[in-house]
Amino acid sequence: xxxxxxxxxxxxxxxxxxxxxxxxxxxxxxxxxxxxxxxxxxxxxxxxxxxxxxxxxxxxxxxxxxxxxxxxxxxxxxxxxxxxxxxxxxxxxxxxxxxxxxxxxxxxxxxxxxxxxxxxxxxxxxxxxxxxxxxxxxxxxxxxxxxxxxxxxxxxxxxxxxxxxxxxxxxxxxxxxxxxxxxxxxxxxxxxxxxxxxxxxxxxxxxxxxxxxxxxxxxxxxxxxxxxxxxxxx
Amino acid sequence: xxxxxxxxxxxxxxxxxxxxxxxxxxxxxxxxxxxxxxxxxxxx
Numbered sequence: 001x002x003x004x005x006x007x008x009x010x011x012x013x014x015x016x017x018x019x020x021x022x023x024x025x026x027x028x029x030x031x032x033x034x035x036x037x038x039x040x041x042x043x044x045x046x047x048x049x050x051x052x053x054x055x056x057x058x059x060x061x062x063x064x065x066x067x068x069x070x071x072x073x074x075x076x077x078x079x080x081x082x083x084x085x086x087x088x089x090x091x092x093x094x095x096x097x098x099x100x101x102x103x104x105x106x107x108x109x110x111x112x113x114x115x116x117x118x119x120x121x122x123x124x125x126x127x128x129x130x131x132x133x134x135x136x137x138x139x140x141x142x143x144x145x146x147x148x149x150x151x152x153x154x155x156x157x158x159x160x161x162x163x164x165x166x167x168x169x170x171x172x173x174x175x176x177x178x179x180x181x182x183x184x185x186x187x188x189x190x191x192x193x194x195x196x197x198x199x200x201x202x203x204x205x206x207x208x209x210x211x212x213x214x215x216x217x218x219x220x221x222x223x224x225x226x227x228x229x230x231x232x233x234x
Numbered sequence: 235x236x237x238x239x240x241x242x243x244x245x246x247x248x249x250x251x252x253x254x255x256x257x258x259x260x261x262x263x264x265x266x267x268x269x270x271x272x273x274x275x276x277x278x
Contacts, residue, residue: 193272203278204269222251
């Protein structure tokens with residue numbers, strides 16, 4: 001009986017220690033991700049994130065039960081991806097006359113995507129002034145993807161990081177949405193290439209180099225579909 | 235027996251994911267090349 005108590009005592013202590021180590025690492029990674037998710041402050045977030053990642057790897061090396069590295073990387077990458085898209089597009093929708101948006105978004109547009117530069121803040125819908133990007137179809141993509149894709153995706157990534165089954169399942173759902181996003185959005189860009197790529201600093205290849213990092217869904221899908229789902233709890 | 239079925243299912247699933255990845259990246263590369271083609275024809 002005493003032995004049983006000792007065994008469970010050691011198990012509980014190990015569990016507690018693991019939980020603490022995971023939370024300690026997560027605090028740094030969450031801080032770093034929040035900064036990176038803003039876009040502008042990204043450079044300050046990266047070292048914080050790496051420090052948290054290092055802490056988690058050290059804990060794993062010490063034999064503690066922490067989250068698998070691949071889950072950590074996918075989860076945080078998806079959070080950054082969703083935040084950047086949601087925040088950037090929300091600013092283009094609702095804060096398109098703010099100084100930060102006029103400098104950064106239209107500055108970015110001048111270099112990579114004319115849809116965010118030419119006639120910026122001139123969009124009207126009937127008598128209503130909308131502002132922001134005036135490229136054909138862009139506003140519809142912004143609204144539909146923030147609502148139906150990136151916000152659920154953000155929640156799914158948080159669930160995944162908590163090792164919840166719903167997090168894994170919803171991440172799979174929103175990763176497949178990524179297929180529609182990439183096929184549809186890029187076709188729209190191609191059909192209106194004259195608007196998007198005319199007279200900007202780096203036409204075509206600039207956009208692709210900048211945006212190819214958003215293919216996270218396709219990189220994550222093989223793992224999400226083949227992982228042993230029992231490691232995620234109901 | 236059931237282990238064998240699962241591993242067979244896993245094997246097919248992995249294969250399907252590889253095919254999907256190849257098709258998707260080919261599509262993206264194709265679109266990129268087509269945009270470059272448009273670029274070569276225009277005065278951007």
